[in-house]
């Protein structure tokens with residue numbers, strides 16, 4: 001079996017997802033996960049879309065949390081818990097955004113690696 005990206009190279013493994021053969025370099029590009037760079041890239045893109053959708057809904061999520069906090073602000077404990085949850089949601093969103101950045105970087109790296117490697121083989 002040959003690598004499906006680099007037809008000149010012998011495959012060392014088959015992708016767990018699509019079953020296509022990948023060479024040692026392709027395996028390395030996908031972090032030896034057993035998944036080919038194409039499938040890995042696709043997985044990253046799906047996660048990016050999911051996180052971006054969640055990010056769009058954040059306005060609603062935080063508004064709901066604020067409403068609950070105001071509703072329970074007649075007790076100090078309710079107010080404290082509410083503020084804590086709102087503070088955590090900021091971190092949660094920040095974390096998601098960093099993850100999006102990280103994933104976009106990984107996608108670029110995979111794309112570059114596949115292109116650079118392809119030229120090297122020819």
Ligand SMILES: [Zn+2]
Pocket residue numbers: 015016017018019020035036037038039040
């Ligand atoms: Zn695959």
Ligand SMILES: [Zn+2]
Pocket residue numbers: 003004005006009022023024025026
């Ligand atoms: Zn390859």
